[in-house]
Amino acid sequence: MATTEIAVVTMKVAQVSSPGADFEIIEREIPEPGAGQARIKVQACGVCHSDVLTKEGSWPGIQYPRVPGHEVAGIIDELGAGVSEWKKGQRVGVGWHGGRDGTCRECRRGDFRNCRSLKIPGISYDGGYQEYMVAPVEALVAIPDSLSDADAAPLLCAGITTYNSLRHSGALPGDLVAVQGIGGLGHLGIQFGQKFGYKVAAIGRGRENAALAKKLGATVYIDSPSTKRGRGIAKTGRGTGNSSDSPELESDV
């Protein structure tokens, strides 16, 4: 009599088994989405400096093993019960904001960004360093057709951080905005700032970065080792007669 084998479908996962441990590439069973969740076939996931929180265990309360990753782009592969607003095959992403409780004082005010029990992919639950991940539907982000997965992924943390902080900064078109550091955040901050109509002063290290800063949209480049940074901005501000300088700052470089 022939035996029937039940094939267990597995996926590849890059997990951290304990704080400070190296990544392990292992096979795991593909998870099933629960009610109000979607399963995403991950196509790309950004490696953000904040992943250090999971890798080194510097965020309190992480349960290990844990799969990092909060810059996820992929395709909805399966929907859990009760999900009607998203469709299988739809391109979606998940960023730092990985779910809210909907009941805390901030959520009741509509201030979801500051939810007191905000869930973060890769910290509160397994993130995007794997072939399939499950996320609550309130965390999903629709990805426009013209953006590739690899380009969309970093925009879901580095991109939104610079875009959203600048658009709420109070700086108006024509104002001087300085971006400290031409790195993971800064190279996006310069681009968004220029598209918002700001005069962007990029502050970097070394003359060799001047051409790149200008290509990204900076009007002025300040070489920080050779110029006192603050003085460099003040000089630029006076030069344009701007009264409202709003240096945006990042510190990842």
Place this chain on the structure above:
Amino acid sequence: MSELLNGLGPNGKLIVVGATFDPIEVTAIQLISGSRTIQGWSTGTPADSEDTLRFAELTGVRPMIETYPLEKADEAYARMMSGKAQFRVVLTM
């Protein structure tokens, strides 16, 4: 970072977006003169993310990336930590 504050104009704002555990040093005089502000900012809601993606689509803003296969997650992570990546490291499946 303290030095940067001196570059702010009147009513200027310093927005801190790089997440580190390093302390920020500032004197009261630096804030009071010119009524300057320091503000932290963390990402946004999924709807803000959709705004970001649509704005990028509209204007052509794109991240500069270096891609690695999922199997090389350790190498990708080390590259990000080195600070030498230009500029975002992305795992592809």
